[in-house]
Amino acid sequence: MGVLSKEKELHGILDQPKIIRNFGQHIYMRTITPKKGEPLMTIDPNIPDLNKTEFAQKKAERARAFIAKHGLPKGEERKKGK
């Protein structure tokens, strides 16, 4: 299932795509009609992938180390292993 159809399923009707002209390129940005509690969100396929930053990798390593040392809550261990 594509991203767009998944969004439709979960978020309802998507707003019309907004086309922004940026240095000769067309960048397609789509806004999602927010559900309860969600922020107003605009999907930008060109957003920098912060998960690839050194900062993110260090944070992930730290989290993994924490979980390796302390484990997860009971019940969550089962979910993790299933």
Add this chain to the structure above:
Amino acid sequence: MNLPKYPVTVSDDLLVYEFFSEGPRGHIRKGVFYTRIGKDLYNLGFGDWIEKLQELDDSSRTNNGDRDKVLATVAATAIALTNRFPAIRIFIEGSTAARTRLYQIGIGSNLEEINEDFDIQGFTGEKWESFQRRRNYTAFLISRK
């Protein structure tokens, strides 16, 4: 949560978010991201975008007078992510004790509303337990009910 929050820009996979904090210290770019650390387990990362380093930083205090709105926006990204992927569990640990305490205050202030849809576990330093107000935690694990 019906708290004021900033509009966000989000990646296709809903794992990376950006927004701008507005306040007396200006227009500050913030990043929120979820990094996979296990099966259906993601670490929440959050910080200010430092343009000259092209990197995030969570060591400084912005003091832009909008703490609650920033926290509500970060919480709203977790809602958006788990709306789409309900099996995801989110691990949260502040970069400092003060930052963890800030998360704790944010959760505690909205506990009834959060508990309607989420299970929140806190790590006391010795064990995990269901989140309770007036208890100090060093990390949190959030999952959909």
